[in-house]
Amino acid sequence: MTSSQTAGTAPRSALTRARVLESAVVLADRDGLGALTMRSLARELGIEAMSLYHHVANKEDLLDGVVDVVAAEIQDAVGRLDTQADDAPKSAWKPAMRRQILTSRAVLLRHPWASTVLESRTSFSLHIVRYFDSLIGLMRRGGFSYDLVHHALHALGSRALGFSQELFEPDGAAAGSAAGGGAEEGADDAATAMLMQMAEQVPHMIEMLAEISHEGPESTLGWCDDQTEFEFGLDIILDGLDRLAEREQH
Incomplete structure (x- = not known):
């Protein structure tokens, strides 16, 4: 193994499109879609970025x-x-x-x-x-x-x-979902606080939020x-x- 090959990294000759794509999925799962770039994928594979263009x-x-x-x-x-x-x-x-x-x-x-x-x-x-x-x-x-x-x-x-x-999804939740994680900390609280400030203008919304409660360990999207x-x-x-x-x- 050469100094440019890290432990667990296959030689460049073993690189295939299938392996590139599998590594890209692992990277997106771990770090979120925003982290999936050609440069970051090349680092994940332990190769030069230009080598990726032989496969994608x-x-x-x-x-x-x-x-x-x-x-x-x-x-x-x-x-x-x-x-x-x-x-x-x-x-x-x-x-x-x-x-x-x-x-x-x-x-x-x-x-x-x-x-x-x-x-x-x-x-x-x-x-x-x-x-x-x-x-x-x-x-x-x-x-x-x-x-x-x-x-x-x-x-x-x-x-x-x-x-x-989802119709009612705080921006933080959407960002977190796209990045592969949960909602940003405090996003739900901020969105709820914003609605409370508008209570007189959206009374039915406020009553609905007071009536229902989906927060809990089984929730995967913040509010619901x-x-x-x-x-x-x-x-x-x-x-x-x-x-x-x-x-x-x-």
């Missing part, structure tokens, strides 16, 4: 690549779920789809930066396309017409992959327990789709 063309290619790594992880996790039997009742589509979406969400929670990158991509990973194809298959087995499937995918939006855009809220919204959509599917079949 630029930062956008790198982001496409890390999305593909996470999408492959989602596909792998979904692939380990029990397959739906051919003679399963049509109603089995809903619990199967719910389980698949929550499995995808569990992967994204391990990579909290990934949803931000997914939303920014202009092309889809083949793994993502295959994932959505499997959702379409579940709905078709549930008796959905392709027209209803199309409407369903629009209604689910990013929730089909396991994440949603986003897992609970995600499942609440998902169930409303799936229940509504179930009723529409039944209506189509009668």
Whole structure:
């Protein structure tokens, strides 16, 4: 091992695109998406930054690549779920789809930066396309017409992959989520204090915040327990789709 190679760093000749992307995912998981640059990734790998360009063309290619790594992880996790039997009742589509979406969400929670990158991509990973194809298959087995499937995918939006855009999310929480960590310390308190100053102008908001309390160890997004809220919204959509599917079949 030469002096330029740190312990655990493979020789430059062993560097591959797959290894570069896996290291990029590790870096983003640990330090946040903002820390993922070509220079920082090169340091992570123990190589010169220019060597990366043999494996990733630029930062956008790198982001496409890390999305593909996470999408492959989602596909792998979904692939380990029990397959739906051919003679399963049509109603089995809903619990199967719910389980698949929550499995995808569990992967994204391990990579909290990934949803931000997914939303920014202009092309889809083949793994993502295959994932959505499997959702379409579940709905078709549930008796959905392709027209209803199309409407369903629009209604689910990013929730089909396991994440949603939160309406009430303090800036600090958003920044922390994008960086791979929790909300910045004090962000929730500052946002609440701001609302209290506006109490006369937003009385219903203040009463709602006084009534509900999602703060606790299970919360993953500051103000609210986003897992609970995600499942609440998902169930409303799936229940509504179930009723529409039944209506189509009668």
